[in-house]
Amino acid sequence: MENQKTVVCPLCFTTVKWGARVCLGCQANIEYGAPTSRYWLALGASAYLGIFIGQYFSGLFLIIPFLIAFAAFAYLCYLIGEIYNDKAKFRRYR
Numbered sequence: 001m002e003n004q005k006t007v008v009c010p011l012c013f014t015t016v017k018w019g020a021r022v023c024l025g026c027q028a029n030i031e032y033g034a035p036t037s038r039y040w041l042a043l044g045a046s047a048y049l050g051i052f053i054g055q056y057f058s059g060l061f062l063i064i065p066f067l068i069a070f071a072a073f074a075y076l077c078y079l080i081g082e083i084y085n086d087k088a089k090f091r092r093y094r
């Protein structure tokens with residue numbers, strides 16, 4: 001049974017085994033998953049949301065915006081993981 005996942009290099013159209021670090025056709029570096037910058041963006045957006053909601057709470061109730069921000073961040077991380085789950089990025093260095 002052929003169950004080996006592959007990905008096609010957009011630079012040279014060589015079919016590469018999923019998980020390979022380098023393209024066999026053009027030696028491009030292959031990266032998998034979401035770029036770290038996406039997670040920083042999610043963290044920033046969640047923090048902003050928490051601060052924004054935080055204006056309407058005080059004292060012990062500040063735990064509410066904190067929890068909402070935390071939940072938003074967890075959800076965004078989940079979404080990022082889902083979006084980039086099947087993504088491979090080819091980058092050729094000269």
Ligand SMILES: [Zn+2]
Pocket residue numbers: 009010011012013014023024025026027028
């Ligand atoms: Zn290639």
